[in-house]
Amino acid sequence: MSKSVNLKAALIAGGVAGVISGLVKLGWENVLPPRTPDRDKTNPPQKLLEKFGVPSSLTHATYTYSEQKLPWVSYVIHFGFSTSFAVLYSVAGRYVPFIRAGQGTLFGLGVYGLFHHTVMPAMGVVPSPKEQPAEEHISEALGHIIWMWTNHIISDEVYDQIMKKVNS
Template sequence: MSFFNHHSLNLPAAVLAGGLAGIVSGLVKLGWENVLPPRTEERDATNPPQTLLQQFGVPEKLTHATYHYSGHALPWVSYVMHFGFSTTFAVLYQVLGEKIPAIKKDAGTWFGLTIWVAFHLGIMPAMGTVPSIKDQPKTEHISEALGHVAWMVTNDLVGDEIYRRLVAKSRQ
């Protein structure tokens, strides 16, 4: 077995499949966080996407902007960041995974854990967006690690199925 997959990549199909998978997996990750919240209510008062934007100079008035649905004030800016991250990495996973199958080992479990380590244990603590590793509660590590696995396995399943269908349709 070769490290690289030598079949031709249908890039438009991979991008569309990854984008759609990223939306679905973003919903899965939001649901996951409702069952196992990664942060305390106090730390969620300004969540990591809001903190990151504020670090780049976006005013709090915008980062905390909400829309209302069914009596709830929902943070639309956080959702834009959440789904932007989810779809970006789902597209990257789908495109790279078609050319380098090792990326998709164990249905994306290792890719998801790698993203968690890179961002939640490396980049965001280094930037001061979230506390240092030792100052994050164990419950946050558990929720985020398992949530990233569920997120990426969803990307793998949904993205692969959509890609397979799009490629089959393009051959008809």
């Protein structure tokens, strides 16, 4: 158990890492899309919000960049999720080092398993794991590994840089 943790530094490091890893995860999903175009017409963040009563007109709201319509509401949820878990990992991993096993890759697989095999299917946001195509499992499992490994690397570097300034 680590005793000298700078909580403010860990929070900042996790926040920075979450934004960067959110971009990495979006990029990953362009290389290996987890869902078919038909299933992505209403993506999981949109479907989750609609389950909570947010109207489709808002969940499907877009902005245009480079002549492409992009789902800004989905991005808010995506980056909120990414940043929340990066902060959790950054802070909790400094108090309970086991969380950092495998440089975050095991934590990322755990998040994938919990949300894509249990929470989201139970909420009706995605189909049951047996009904999800293999491509979705591959993309999401590998994407979560890379996402959390990015959180690990970035949060460690930012934390170390902050601590160098604090200690100098």
